[in-house]
Amino acid sequence: MNWKNVLLLVGVEIKSYRMVRGSKFRRFRESRLVTYGLFVGACLIGALIGWAFGSFYHGVSASDLKNLLLQGATYLFISLPTLSLLYGIVFTQMNQIQRIGVKKSIEPLYWFPISWKERTLASILANVLGVPLVISIFIGSSIFVASIFFGLIPLAVLTIFALLASVILASVTTEILKVLQVRAYGAVTRVAGRRAVWVRLLGSILFFIIFYGFYFSFYYSVTPIALIESVAGGQRMLWFLPYVWPGMALSTFVSKLWVEMAAFSLASLIFIYALFVAATNLNTRFGLYEAPSIRISYGVYVPRAGVLGRLGFSALEEAIMRKDFRAFTRRNELMYIFIFPIISIIVPILSAMRGSTALPSTFSSFLFVYLTLLPGTLMTIVLGTIIVGSEGESIWYLYSSPISAKSLVKAKYSFIILFGLFVTSICSLITSLLTTPSIQVAFIGFFEAVFLIFSLAMVSLTCGIKGADFRELLPRPSMIRPKWGFINMAVCFATGLAIIAPMIPYAMKLIFQAGESWLTMPMSLSEYYPYIALLTSGVIAAVITYIFRKTALNSAEQLLAKAEG
Amino acid sequence: MVLTHSPAVQLTDVYKRYSDVTAVDYLDLDVKRGEIFGLLGPNGSGKSTTLKMILGLVKPDSGYVNVLGINVEEDPVAVKRKVGYVPESPHVYEFLTGLEFLDFAGDVYGMKPDEKKKRIEEFLRALELEGREGDTISSYSEGMKQKVVIISAIMHRPELLLLDEPLSGLDPKSARIVKDLLRQLASQGVTAVMSTHILEIAQAMCDRIAIMYEGRLLALGTMEELRQRARMPDSGLEDIFLKLTGTGDIKPIVEALMK
Numbered sequence: 001m002n003w004k005n006v007l008l009l010v011g012v013e014i015k016s017y018r019m020v021r022g023s024k025f026r027r028f029r030e031s032r033l034v035t036y037g038l039f040v041g042a043c044l045i046g047a048l049i050g051w052a053f054g055s056f057y058h059g060v061s062a063s064d065l066k067n068l069l070l071q072g073a074t075y076l077f078i079s080l081p082t083l084s085l086l087y088g089i090v091f092t093q094m095n096q097i098q099r100i101g102v103k104k105s106i107e108p109l110y111w112f113p114i115s116w117k118e119r120t121l122a123s124i125l126a127n128v129l130g131v132p133l134v135i136s137i138f139i140g141s142s143i144f145v146a147s148i149f150f151g152l153i154p155l156a157v158l159t160i161f162a163l164l165a166s167v168i169l170a171s172v173t174t175e176i177l178k179v180l181q182v183r184a185y186g187a188v189t190r191v192a193g194r195r196a197v198w199v200r201l202l203g204s205i206l207f208f209i210i211f212y213g214f215y216f217s218f219y220y221s222v223t224p225i226a227l228i229e230s231v232a233g234g235q236r237m238l239w240f241l242p243y244v245w246p247g248m249a250l251s252t253f254v255s256k257l258w259v260e261m262a263a264f265s266l267a268s269l270i271f272i273y274a275l276f277v278a279a280t281n282l283n284t285r286f287g288l289y290e291a292p293s294i295r296i297s298y299g300v301y302v303p304r305a306g307v308l309g310r311l312g313f314s315a316l317e318e319a320i321m322r323k324d325f326r327a328f329t330r331r332n333e334l335m336y337i338f339i340f341p342i343i344s345i346i347v348p349i350l351s352a353m354r355g356s357t358a359l360p361s362t363f364s365s366f367l368f369v370y371l372t373l374l375p376g377t378l379m380t381i382v383l384g385t386i387i388v389g390s391e392g393e394s395i396w397y398l399y400s401s402p403i404s405a406k407s408l409v410k411a412k413y414s415f416i417i418l419f420g421l422f423v424t425s426i427c428s429l430i431t432s433l434l435t436t437p438s439i440q441v442a443f444i445g446f447f448e449a450v451f452l453i454f455s456l457a458m459v460s461l462t463c464g465i466k467g468a469d470f471r472e473l474l475p476r477p478s479m480i481r482p483k484w485g486f487i488n489m490a491v492c493f494a495t496g497l498a499i500i501a502p503m504i505p506y507a508m509k510l511i512f513q514a515g516e517s518w519l520t521m522p523m524s525l526s527e528y529y530p531y532i533a534l535l536t537s538g539v540i541a542a543v544i545t546y547i548f549r550k551t552a553l554n555s556a557e558q559l560l561a562k563a564e565g
Numbered sequence: 566m567v568l569t570h571s572p573a574v575q576l577t578d579v580y581k582r583y584s585d586v587t588a589v590d591y592l593d594l595d596v597k598r599g600e601i602f603g604l605l606g607p608n609g610s611g612k613s614t615t616l617k618m619i620l621g622l623v624k625p626d627s628g629y630v631n632v633l634g635i636n637v638e639e640d641p642v643a644v645k646r647k648v649g650y651v652p653e654s655p656h657v658y659e660f661l662t663g664l665e666f667l668d669f670a671g672d673v674y675g676m677k678p679d680e681k682k683k684r685i686e687e688f689l690r691a692l693e694l695e696g697r698e699g700d701t702i703s704s705y706s707e708g709m710k711q712k713v714v715i716i717s718a719i720m721h722r723p724e725l726l727l728l729d730e731p732l733s734g735l736d737p738k739s740a741r742i743v744k745d746l747l748r749q750l751a752s753q754g755v756t757a758v759m760s761t762h763i764l765e766i767a768q769a770m771c772d773r774i775a776i777m778y779e780g781r782l783l784a785l786g787t788m789e790e791l792r793q794r795a796r797m798p799d800s801g802l803e804d805i806f807l808k809l810t811g812t813g814d815i816k817p818i819v820e821a822l823m824k
Contacts, residue, residue: 194699293704296662301685301698303668303678319672323658323665330660330701393656397717399622401673402646472656561641562624 005118006125013126042134046141053142054149073150074254077143079232081162081246084139088132088170116284120175120276127171136163158253162246165268169243172275179282189294196294201329201338208339242271313414316403320411321418327390328419333477334390337382341375341423345430364435369507371431372445373500376424377452381492383416384460388559389468389479398560405556409549413461420453441510444503444530451499451541456492458548463488465555499541502533571634573598573725573756574619579628581614581780588614590780591628596758596773601751603771604760605802607810611780612760613653616727619758620650633724646674649718653729653760655710659703663694663713666702667720674721681720688716692739708734715743719750726750726757732766744770768802776809783809 057073060066140160147156189196235244236251249264308318328334391398398408428446431437437445467484471477480488509525574596581589589611596602604612617623618630621641630637632644657666664685671681689695692712702710711734718726726747732740747757747770761767767774768788776783776791784794792798795805 293700295699296701297664297699301664301668301682303671303682315672315675319669323661323669326665327658327660394658396622396652396656397658397670400620400645400648400650400652401670402642402675403673404642561621 009122042138050142050145380420606777649723670717
């Protein structure tokens with residue numbers, strides 16, 4: 001093993017992480033002084049927090065509380081390696097997910113005289129020498145200083161070693177998962193054939209549903225103390241799993257089982273080495289593996305006559321919409337658009353299910369308004385903001401093609417509308433099942449959402465054209481300049497409020513009716529009010545759409561006429 | 566070669582500046598209909614900017630650009646409808662398959678479905694992309710991407726082709742096919758304006774050649790006219806180009822590098 005090569009590669013890997021994370025503040029992040037400052041800062045802050053806890057413990061006079069705190073500290077120390085392992089795997093996995101789309105940053109320089117062993121070790125170390133190390137230093141200094149007051153110095157020292165072992169364990173595991181992921185992705189692509197696109201899209205959506213479902217249910221039900229207790233207890237039950245061996249070494253140390261402690265410590269080191277060997281072998285075998293390309297069409301090519309043609313779209317407009325649909329279902333960085341409405345639905349449903357079986361009527365009204373209006377509208381705004389910028393550097397093709405501003409705006413706007421309406425329809429259906437609103441309320445809610453979608457799509461498309469950012473930056477293109485992103489948010493908020501304003505008194509009436517008996521509506525509304533308000537909303541929405549359509553057309557004309565920017 | 570009296574491309578006193586750099590310096594240029602016109606010049610001499618101005622992608626600071634009888638500034642969409650363009654480093658929609666991209670291009674240029682199908686199949690076969698047309702473009706090599714872009718520029722039978730380094734990355738057989746195709750198209754009246762660094766190609770293919778340097782037109786004419794202008798009667802285009810652009814004396818540079 002050539003250690004000079006390893007150190008050089010670690011530097012390259014760390015630099016590539018920075019590249020992937022973006023270019024902002026790179027000057028500071030590249031400075032060694034800042035890096036060391038971070039380590040020293042983490043150490044000082046950790047020590048300060050440890051000192052604060054220790055002093056608190058020292059100041060406690062009640063022996064019951066003191067014993068409880070001591071026991072809590074011991075549990076914490078024992079569970080820290082496993083916790084940091086979980087954290088380390090999640091963190092390094094997130095890192096890998098970020099880097100997976102950036103081929104040039106992860107492609108190994110295979111033509112240099114560097115062995116796979118050196119490459120693998122460098123990658124593992126580079127994963128560790130960043131945020132995981134800063135956090136380990138922070139925790140390590142904190143528990144060490146606290147342990148002086150608690151009288152747990154030997155346990156704290158061992159915990160620090162176990163912490164480091166766990167972070168390395170997480171990094172080696174990630175290295176293995178990285179290779180396996182690429183290999184598995186290739187195998188799935190090969191097996192799935194043309195369905196690979198849908199498998200990937202649905203797989204990503206499913207992953208996020210599970211992730212957020214797990215996260216929110218965890219967030220709503222588990223306290224940090226319960227977590228520490230469950231980890232400390234759980235690792236004893238799962239002692240046969242090598243990943244909990246560093247924690248088991250601490251646990252046996254506390255129980256003064258010296259032989260077992262030595263065995264678990266040694267076994268942890270052997271396990272890390274075994275994983276390293278496995279990672280090296282996997283890298284040697286699959287390190288340069290190229291996932292097969294997704295083959296989408298086979299056989300004879302038959303130009304399709306689309307449905308949209310019958311709805312008044314030209315072949316050109318239809319082609320742009322079809323291309324955009326493919327972009328949003330195939331490009332990794334655009335798939336998050338589908339996750340948006342899903343999260344918007346999951347969060348309130350989980351909080352609705354929390355604790356009680358029946359929904360309170362005020363909450364039910366809120367949920368109806370929220371789920372009918374928000375997901376579709378939010379999706380519309382986000383789509384409108386990025387749909388032009390998402391063209392990226394391929395925008396030259398639109399620039400050089402005979403596309404008029406009118407066709408471009410029509411195609412992009414219609415695409416946003418179709419998606420927004422689809423999501424709103426689904427959400428309305430779910431909401432109706434969950435909250436069983438009256439037909440009048442469901443009707444009004446749905447149309448109010450439709451007005452919002454039609455007008456805010458044009459508002460955000462206008463901002464999206466004006467502020468389009470076609471640079472394909474790492475880790476993902478921004479698609480909209482930040483200034484225009486903010487302007488879009490502000491304008492959408494103001495125009496959205498203007499559209500729903502006539503409906504606010506009616507919404508208040510519903511909430512007051514459903515609320516506690518002491519709440520009363522300060523004024524009475526005629527039975528025709530909701531329909532008049534809906535009509536007014538529609539007129540406001542139409543005026544806003546008309547005004548912004550003109551601006552969008554002007555902006556699109558400028559965009560197509562001046563392709564220099 | 567089909568030539569008519571009105572030029573396919575006419576640049577009159579065209580000037581373009583990017584901040585403190587002059588890209589094109591009061592350029593006057595006429596390209597006849599049906600000719601293959603070569604634009605030569607070192608890096609940064611204004612070739613790509615000139616091509617972009619012809620297509621209406623870049624607005625000149627002053628001067629006029631007329632393409633096929635249309636003022637580019639007045640009706641850029643009409644010009645684009647009649648032009649096929651291959652940029653220097655084309656970024657294509659990598660999430661589409663080659664076939665989907667060409668289908669998209671056909672629709673954008675308003676081709677009829679039958680015609681589109683026929684042309685796409687012919688071109689895919691000729692440029693040896695058959696069998697890979699259903700794969701996403703992200704898996705294509707640079708040469709394959711270039712082929713897809715060339716097909717998308719030619720398949721709608723444009724009246725004018727603007728080609729910025731069109732043969733870069735192509736294998737010899739495909740390069741030959743593209744060259745022969747350009748000659749065939751020229752014989753049918755299609756005009757091609759081509760920027761290239763490969764002087765042999767320019768010499769072999771172009772009816773007339775313009776040599777640009779620092780945004781200005783240094784020389785313009787057929788090979789024979791360029792030889793006369795440079796007073797190098799038996800020389801190839803490379804020697805003429807190096808002499809006219811003042812970069813001919815490269816011997817000391819090579820010697821210095823070898824030290």
